[in-house]
Amino acid sequence: MDIILLGPPGAGKGTQAARLVDERGLVQLSTGDMLRAAAKAGTPVGLQAKKVMEAGELVSDAIVSALIGERLDAAEAAGGAIFDGYPRTGAQAEALDLLLAERGRRLDHVIELDVDEQALVDRVTGRFTCAACGEGYHDRYKLPAVAGACDVCGGREFRRRPDDNAATVRTRMAEYRAKTAPILPFYEARGLVRRVDGMASIEKVGASIDAILDGS
Numbered sequence: 001m002d003i004i005l006l007g008p009p010g011a012g013k014g015t016q017a018a019r020l021v022d023e024r025g026l027v028q029l030s031t032g033d034m035l036r037a038a039a040k041a042g043t044p045v046g047l048q049a050k051k052v053m054e055a056g057e058l059v060s061d062a063i064v065s066a067l068i069g070e071r072l073d074a075a076e077a078a079g080g081a082i083f084d085g086y087p088r089t090g091a092q093a094e095a096l097d098l099l100l101a102e103r104g105r106r107l108d109h110v111i112e113l114d115v116d117e118q119a120l121v122d123r124v125t126g127r128f129t130c131a132a133c134g135e136g137y138h139d140r141y142k143l144p145a146v147a148g149a150c151d152v153c154g155g156r157e158f159r160r161r162p163d164d165n166a167a168t169v170r171t172r173m174a175e176y177r178a179k180t181a182p183i184l185p186f187y188e189a190r191g192l193v194r195r196v197d198g199m200a201s202i203e204k205v206g207a208s209i210d211a212i213l214d215g216s
C-alpha cells in the first residue's frame with residue numbers, strides 16, 4: 001500500500017499519518033526528514049545530499065529519487081509508504097512512478113484532506129489555552145463554563161498563539177495550493193485522487209481514510 005497524503009496545515013494530516021504508521025505499519029517518507037536522516041546515517045546518497053545542503057544548494061531530483069529508492073528497499077517499507085511533501089512537480093511524480101514500478105509497486109491512492117478555507121480560519125482564529133494547565137478552548141465551540149476561569153484548574157490567565165490569525169491561515173492555504181497545483185492534475189488524470197472532508201472530527205477523517213484504503 002503506497003499512498004500520497006495531501007492536506008493544508010490545520011487539516012490534521014500529521015495526526016492521520018501517525019495513525020496509519022501505528023495501525024498499518026506504513027512508513028512515512030517525508031523528504032526533509034529523509035535528507036536529514038540519510039546525511040546523519042552517512043549512507044552514500046546521504047553524504048552526497050549533505051554536501052549539497054552544506055553548500056546551501058537545492059538537493060537535485062536525482063538525489064531525492066535515489067534517497068527514496070534507498071528507503072523503499074529497507075525492510076521497514078515493505079508494508080507500504082506514505083509520501084509526505086513529495087512529489088512536488090510533474091517530473092518528480094513521474095520519477096516516483098518509476099521508482100515504485102522498478103520494485104513491482106505502484107501508487108494506490110492520492111488522498112487529499114479537503115478543508116474549507118473560511119471554516120479553517122474560524123477554527124484556528126478562535127483558539128486559546130489556559131496559561132496554567134494548557135487546557136484548550138475556543139471562542140465559539142468551547143468556552144469555559146464560568147467566564148474567565150479555566151474548567152480544569154480555575155486559572156484566570158489565557159493565551160493565544162500569535163500565528164493563529166486569519167492572514168496566516170490564508171497564506172498557508174495559498175502556499176499549499178501552489179505546492180500541490182503541479183501534481184494534482186497528474187494524479188487526477190489517472191483517477192487516483194480521493195478527497196476526504198478534513199473538517200470532520202479526527203475519528204471521522206480516520207474512518208474515511210480507512211474506507212479508501214480498504215477499498216470499501
Ligand SMILES: [Zn+2]
Pocket residue numbers: 130131132133134135150151152153154155
Ligand atoms: Zn487550566
